[in-house]
Amino acid sequence: MDALSAPFPVRHRKLSLDIQGNKTDIVICSYDDHFLVIATQIGSMGTTLHARKEEGVSIHPTFSVSVIFGKRDEPVLVACARQLIEHISNCGSSRPLVLSLGLKDHSVGTLRGVVTAVIVNRLW
Numbered sequence: 001m002d003a004l005s006a007p008f009p010v011r012h013r014k015l016s017l018d019i020q021g022n023k024t025d026i027v028i029c030s031y032d033d034h035f036l037v038i039a040t041q042i043g044s045m046g047t048t049l050h051a052r053k054e055e056g057v058s059i060h061p062t063f064s065v066s067v068i069f070g071k072r073d074e075p076v077l078v079a080c081a082r083q084l085i086e087h088i089s090n091c092g093s094s095r096p097l098v099l100s101l102g103l104k105d106h107s108v109g110t111l112r113g114v115v116t117a118v119i120v121n122r123l124w
Contacts, residue, residue: 013121019113022104026114030123031095035088038100039114046102047071049078051085053094061089068098077101080111084118093124 011030016023022041029036038045047070054062065081081099088097103110 011123013123015117015121017113017117019117020105020107020110022110024103024114024117026117026121028118028121028123033095035093035095035097035124036099037084037097037118038102039118040100040102041104042102044102045100047074047077048098048100049081050096050098051081052096053085053089061086063089074106076106076108076111080115083115087115087119087122088124091122091124095124 013028014026016025018024019041024039024041025043027036027038040046048068049065050068051063051065054064056062063082063085065078065085067078071077080101081097084099085097088095101114103114
């Protein structure tokens with residue numbers, strides 16, 4: 001079997017669901033050094049964020065979320081990434097998250113639906 005026809009080498013999950021009346025496709029991938037989550041209602045990637053737990057001596061963990069490319073003026077997208085990286089960290093993983101959100105609707109309800117779907121189907 002050649003490399004092009006080999007099964008996808010990264011552990012992943014794909015799902016489609018309705019969130020706030022919009023068909024939403026979600027792909028969750030578990031790489032050795034990162035988690036990748038793509039959630040789209042537009043059929044392509046959207047704003048892409050990087051989230052990680054800061055290493056330090058503090059008793060209380062701190063998290064860093066930055067927009068790699070896309071909308072930088074959407075605090076609700078940053079909040080979504082932060083909720084997911086906090087959950088990843090609380091489950092014992094130190095791997096960072098790359099999150100792409102291609103959403104028609106940036107409401108709190110939509111983002112809550114994305115976070116819930118990812119957590120229910122998590123690979124960490």
